Amino acid sequence: MSDQSAVVGTVTEVFPDWFSPDSRPGYAGYIVPSERMREAAGYLKNRKHFDMLTSVTSADYFPEDRIEMVYHFRRSTGGEPLRIKCFLSRVESQIDSLVDVFPGAELQEREVWDLMGVRFTGHPDLRRILTWEGFAGHPLRKDWKEPFFEDEIKPYKSRWPEGKFIRAEEKNPLGDNLCFPPGFDPESWVPDKDEILYKSMTRVAKAGEDGMDSDTIIVNLGPQHPSTHGVFRMVARLDGETVVDLKPVMGYLHRNHEKIGERNTFLGNMPFTDRLDYICSMSNNFAYALAVEKLLNIAPPERAEYIRVIMAELTRIVNHLVANGFLMNDLGAFFTPVLYSLEEREFILDFFEAASGSRMMCNYYRFGGVVRDLDENMMSMLKAILERLPRKMDELEKYLIGSEIVRIRSEGVGILTPEAAIANSATGPLLRASGVPYDLRRADPYSIYDRFDFDVCVRYHGDIYDRFMLRIDEIRQSIRILKQAVRDMPSGPVLTGKPQYQVRVPAGEAYGRVEGPKGELGFYLVSNGKTNPARYHVRAPTFINLTSLAGMSRGNKVADVVTILGSIDIVLGEVDR
Amino acid sequence: MYGLGILKGLSVTLKHFILTFVDDAKRGKGRYRSPQGIAYKQSTELSGLFTVEYPEEKLPVPEEFRYIPFLVYEEEDGEKKLRCTSCGICSKVCPPQCIYIVRTVDPETGKPVPTPAEFCIDVDICMNCGLCAEYCPFDAIKMDHDYEIASFDRMKHHVFDISRLAKPVSYYASIRPKNYKTEEDARAAKAAAKQGTASA
Numbered sequence: 186m187s188d189q190s191a192v193v194g195t196v197t198e199v200f201p202d203w204f205s206p207d208s209r210p211g212y213a214g215y216i217v218p219s220e221r222m223r224e225a226a227g228y229l230k231n232r233k234h235f236d237m238l239t240s241v242t243s244a245d246y247f248p249e250d251r252i253e254m255v256y257h258f259r260r261s262t263g264g265e266p267l268r269i270k271c272f273l274s275r276v277e278s279q280i281d282s283l284v285d286v287f288p289g290a291e292l293q294e295r296e297v298w299d300l301m302g303v304r305f306t307g308h309p310d311l312r313r314i315l316t317w318e319g320f321a322g323h324p325l326r327k328d329w330k331e332p333f334f335e336d337e338i339k340p341y342k343s344r345w346p347e348g349k350f351i352r353a354e355e356k357n358p359l360g361d362n363l364c365f366p367p368g369f370d371p372e373s374w375v376p377d378k379d380e381i382l383y384k385s386m387t388r389v390a391k392a393g394e395d396g397m398d399s400d401t402i403i404v405n406l407g408p409q410h411p412s413t414h415g416v417f418r419m420v421a422r423l424d425g426e427t428v429v430d431l432k433p434v435m436g437y438l439h440r441n442h443e444k445i446g447e448r449n450t451f452l453g454n455m456p457f458t459d460r461l462d463y464i465c466s467m468s469n470n471f472a473y474a475l476a477v478e479k480l481l482n483i484a485p486p487e488r489a490e491y492i493r494v495i496m497a498e499l500t501r502i503v504n505h506l507v508a509n510g511f512l513m514n515d516l517g518a519f520f521t522p523v524l525y526s527l528e529e530r531e532f533i534l535d536f537f538e539a540a541s542g543s544r545m546m547c548n549y550y551r552f553g554g555v556v557r558d559l560d561e562n563m564m565s566m567l568k569a570i571l572e573r574l575p576r577k578m579d580e581l582e583k584y585l586i587g588s589e590i591v592r593i594r595s596e597g598v599g600i601l602t603p604e605a606a607i608a609n610s611a612t613g614p615l616l617r618a619s620g621v622p623y624d625l626r627r628a629d630p631y632s633i634y635d636r637f638d639f640d641v642c643v644r645y646h647g648d649i650y651d652r653f654m655l656r657i658d659e660i661r662q663s664i665r666i667l668k669q670a671v672r673d674m675p676s677g678p679v680l681t682g683k684p685q686y687q688v689r690v691p692a693g694e695a696y697g698r699v700e701g702p703k704g705e706l707g708f709y710l711v712s713n714g715k716t717n718p719a720r721y722h723v724r725a726p727t728f729i730n731l732t733s734l735a736g737m738s739r740g741n742k743v744a745d746v747v748t749i750l751g752s753i754d755i756v757l758g759e760v761d762r
Numbered sequence: 763m764y765g766l767g768i769l770k771g772l773s774v775t776l777k778h779f780i781l782t783f784v785d786d787a788k789r790g791k792g793r794y795r796s797p798q799g800i801a802y803k804q805s806t807e808l809s810g811l812f813t814v815e816y817p818e819e820k821l822p823v824p825e826e827f828r829y830i831p832f833l834v835y836e837e838e839d840g841e842k843k844l845r846c847t848s849c850g851i852c853s854k855v856c857p858p859q860c861i862y863i864v865r866t867v868d869p870e871t872g873k874p875v876p877t878p879a880e881f882c883i884d885v886d887i888c889m890n891c892g893l894c895a896e897y898c899p900f901d902a903i904k905m906d907h908d909y910e911i912a913s914f915d916r917m918k919h920h921v922f923d924i925s926r927l928a929k930p931v932s933y934y935a936s937i938r939p940k941n942y943k944t945e946e947d948a949r950a951a952k953a954a955a956k957q958g959t960a961s962a
Contacts, residue, residue, distance in 0.1 A: 341859050345850035346874070348862035350882040350921060453857035456891035521775060528812050535804060535824075542828035542905065548891045556896065557826070569806040584774040587767030686855040686897040 211693020289610025476697025613704025
């Protein structure tokens with residue numbers, strides 16, 4: 186947050202009542218009066234070139250009567266994010282929607298409404314997004330309590346020293362801890378809300394070429410469908426086979442990760458982050474560790490930095506292999522490309538297992554380092570993998586990219602223009618395939634990425650084929666980084682300080698982010714000096730990338746929607762959280 | 763020519779197909795259901811079929827592999843003595859809070875005795891993160907390698923108590939020889955240092 190005073194400095198002179206610096210200790214950024222927020226956002230976008238609204242979230246400061254909206258703006262040319270806050274009352278929490286300035290705010294504002302109960306005036310479709318219509322209250326508010334509620338924070342007192350085991354179900358038999366909004370009767374409730382959803386989609390009645398009226402139909406893709414990569418639902422309005430409009434419906438895997446995270450201790454959240462994007466647990470660990478290290482103001486030792494980069498890049502390779510393989514599945518190349526991808530992934534998972542003890546739920550990073558060192562055996566294992574991978578990537582490329590079927594089905598399909606990608610806050614391969622060379626490893630370097638020689642991959646057509654190819658390019662770049670990291674890795678300790686099971690984190694806020702395989706993965710943390718985070722927000726890249734889905738799908742055939750979704754590469758563990 | 767790309771691609775599939783048989787012929791029977799076959803399937807030299815025929819074949823787990831925790835006990839004169847002192851660190855650090863410990867209290871003095879009276883792990887909730895083993899100061903709780911624990915009734919079998927959790931030190935040494943050795947060495951060094959200060 187260094188160059189920000191220069192950016193906003195001029196603004197504060199011109200509009201002294203707009204931006205006031207957040208001077209609380211441990212906090213950074215600027216505070217904007219809530220009624221000014223929309224204008225301020227427009228000003229930052231048009232005059233100051235903060236053209237990406239990366240993250241919209243909120244924090245509840247109960248028992249004070251204050252909810253803070255927290256916005257992170259970025260420039261698509263790089264640099265640190267600018268943090269803007271608005272203070273709202275907990276009773277009448279209301280603020281202008283930013284959707285018409287930044288369309289990327291759409292899903293994020295719906296999430297804030299759903300979980301925190303902040304009403305956005307002017308939002309085109311302000312419905313609950315992750316929970317269902319019969320849900321009582323807004324769960325991220327501090328005074329909201331879940332069924333089976335036991336205590337505000339972990340560790341629970343009932344576990345020790347008088348930890349008699351009682352099953353949670355026996356303590357709270359089902360029925361007694363369910364609550365519904367006033368006037369809601371689950372017995373007589375008929376799920377009719379979908380009508381609103383269907384009506385909210387553009388109704389296009391048009392006369393056919395032969396002068397006959399043709400009506401559009403609604404088709405639900407999912408949630409129980411293998412093409413949606415999990416429990417994800419797309420409501421498409423079709424005219425014949427062409428998609429007129431499309432809406433993503435999610436939340437079927439929602440477990441309120443953020444609420445769980447606020448009950449957990451800081452360390453206890455580490456294994457929970459594995460479960461977000463379960464394909465790439467290592468980079469989830471990475472982002473969370475960076476956020477907490479910012480609060481603690483510690484840095485890991487050299488060797489740990491290298492190990493972290495190695496793990497993060499291997500994760501990227503794993504993710505891109507899986508994403509490309511399953512994209513081919515969606516295209517109809519049933520399971521052979523996936524199998525070849527998984528074969529290579531297997532070696533990396535074996536490596537993860539030997540290092541961390543688990544193939545997918547790695548839980549390998551700690552605050553100030555990693556949990557254990559890599560020995561000589563493992564380094565030779567890694568070198569063998571790095572030797573095999575380029576060969577196999579050539580094979581995979583030969584296998585797929587020349588195929589006429591792949592090209593016809595993917596070239597020119599699902600186009601996302603660079604303007605739309607930036608406006609929709611898209612990050613990761615989705616953004617870079619649209620011709621925006623934006624990679625946090627270069628745009629806002631973290632850890633030791635500034636030491637490595639690698640290219641930011643970029644492709645310019647913004648279609649499915651480019652996203653596919655971009656992932657292959659990135660695997661090659663990751664191999665480059667890995668080779669340098671293996672070559673330069675110093676010896677030494679892998680953890681600063683003593684391993685502590687209860688970290689006391691100074692009060693303040695921090696936003697830790699990495700360029701995850703799927704986009705910008707960020708953790709926004711607020712600490713109040715206790716052992717658990719007061720606010721724990723995950724900026725999930727695939728959740729926000731889904732904002733672009735509707736725009737990419739319009740005008741395409743319904744069969745292509747499946748592949749467009751596959752090319753975004755979503756993981757529902759992260760989308761629904 | 764149209765279709766050439768597909769044929770080129772299919773040649774890769776064909777190569778994989780043929781390689782499987784070539785590899786089988788080259789390696790003979792040892793390729794399947796034998797330890798060297800498994801080792802081959804885990805090496806990056808692998809070509810051809812890589813499927814592991816579980817449960818006839820099983821991948822060996824690395825030393826650091828972690829599954830449901832167990833309690834280590836030492837055998838002294840035929841008596842099982844748990845290393846656990848019921849200090850409660852594992853239950854405090856446990857992210858999903860699945861460890862339940864009842865501390866033993868001396869019935870006469872009312873003071874706590876450093877051994878658990880009850881120790882329960884709800885394995886339905888355990889997320890195998892390994893933090894309990896990582897932060898136990900007495901090396902009393904360790905992560906297991908036995909991952910085949912399916913049962914028919916979760917109500918009856920999925921809460922592990924001491925009798926199910928306790929495993930001997932020799933078992934621990936067999937599944938994690940390297941860790942065991944470093945810990946024993948550290949303990950020996952500590953004891954020696956203590957002896958040194960005591961005699962001095």
